[in-house]
Amino acid sequence: MTIPYTRGDSFSGGDSREHIKRALVGYGATDVLFSQRGHRSAIAFRGGGRQFRIVLSLSQSDEIPLGRGDTAEGPVREAKSKVIERANRRSWHALALAIDAKLAAVAAGISTLEAEFLAHVVLxxxxxxxxxxxxxxxSAYRSGRRPLFGDSAPSTPAAAPEIPADVPVLHPVPGPAALGWA
Structure with missing residues (x-):
């Protein structure tokens, strides 16, 4: 049997946001801010000399059509509002769990803050x-070619990281053309 906590139903979005803020500050983050614009919410913070921003899309009432001309329109609207509120609560709870997992990996020395939140680094x-x-x-997946990063190729190739002998060799993923998708 699943308890409400694991489904994210027992905490409000505000509770999850407060949990996220405390967790980030506990790991040394500063300037933790939340904002909302339309159906998108964002959390921004600083840590390790970087700025980070995570954007979360939330459900809105205009995404669920309402019936018209029915005397039950008020109760229907209220029921749909509760469904949306529950979905948004779950989204915030899931984000809180994801951030907790990332911070736990950093604390255990498995990863770094920059690696865990790389996609969210603000440039x-x-x-x-x-x-x-x-x-x-x-584009790289569509073309099957390795992308070039930066303005030019490095003048000297970087040394390959040392990989233990017992780690299996990964082979490159074939491009779309090789799979007949192009």
């Missing part, structure tokens, strides 16, 4: 790493 120009890299990665 100059107010775009995130994900915003910048998503089209590059998409």
């Amino acid at each position: 100059p120009g107010n775009r995130t790493v994900f915003d910048e890299l998503e089209p590059v990665i998409d």
